[in-house]
Amino acid sequence: xxxxxxxxxxxxxxxxxxxxxxxxxxxxxxxxxxxxxxxxxxxxxxxxxxxxxxxxxxxxxxxxxxxxxxxxxxxxxxxxxxxxxxxxxxxxxxxxxxxxxxxxxxxxxxxxxxxxxxxxxxxxxxxxxxxxxxxxxxxxxxxxxxxxxxxxxxxxxxxxxxxxxxxxxxxxxxxxxxxxxxxxxxxxxxxxxx
Numbered sequence: 001x002x003x004x005x006x007x008x009x010x011x012x013x014x015x016x017x018x019x020x021x022x023x024x025x026x027x028x029x030x031x032x033x034x035x036x037x038x039x040x041x042x043x044x045x046x047x048x049x050x051x052x053x054x055x056x057x058x059x060x061x062x063x064x065x066x067x068x069x070x071x072x073x074x075x076x077x078x079x080x081x082x083x084x085x086x087x088x089x090x091x092x093x094x095x096x097x098x099x100x101x102x103x104x105x106x107x108x109x110x111x112x113x114x115x116x117x118x119x120x121x122x123x124x125x126x127x128x129x130x131x132x133x134x135x136x137x138x139x140x141x142x143x144x145x146x147x148x149x150x151x152x153x154x155x156x157x158x159x160x161x162x163x164x165x166x167x168x169x170x171x172x173x174x175x176x177x178x179x180x181x182x183x184x185x186x187x188x189x190x191x192x193x194x
Contacts, residue, residue: 020060023069024053031073038081038119048080082120127189135185143178146171 032049039045055076059066066072136144149155150171157168157175164171 016060020057023056023073027070027073030070031077034074035077035081039084044084048077048084051080052076128186131186131189132182135182138185139178139181143174143181146174147178147182150175 028049031052032045035045035048036042039048052073056066056069056073059072136147139147146160149160150157157171160166160171161168
């Protein structure tokens with residue numbers, strides 16, 4: 001009959017290090033591919049990968065073992081990707097310049113996440129666009145028309161003024177009121193996405 005010797009702290013640390021190494025070697029390429037499909041910048045993807053491995057080492061030092069280490073690592077990676085996306089957007093909704101604003105200020109494009117920033121950004125963009133559509137329906141027709149013509153159709157205030165007979169300053173004011181309403185209406189959703 002074989003007798004079991006009590007494990008020493010050094011032997012446990014060696015076993016733990018071996019398990020971590022085996023896990024990293026086994027999961028590295030799948031995890032890297034997972035991250036790279038969601039993060040276009042290779043250096044950012046590598047940073048996230050290293051963050052996941054760091055979290056793994058830290059978690060393995062805790063007394064409770066991690067169940068399903070592979071799934072846990074993918075969950076950490078997904079959270080790090082979302083954190084990076086949020087960090088890039090840690091600013092309030094863009095503010096319209098007001099009376100003297102540039103005719104081509106692109107307020108809406110400043111608000112919406114970039115379409116090339118990955119699936120989380122695309123999802124956030126679709127949510128914001130849906131909410132924007134509902135918020136536009138709440139505006140008075142004059143404000144909605146000016147906002148749509150200037151922001152979505154990219155028409156100048158001078159062109160709109162010549163077409164409608166309404167002064168440029170009045171059009172600017174209508175757009176400003178529309179932007180103020182839309183900012184207040186979309187701020188809650190924007191904060192939730194952060």
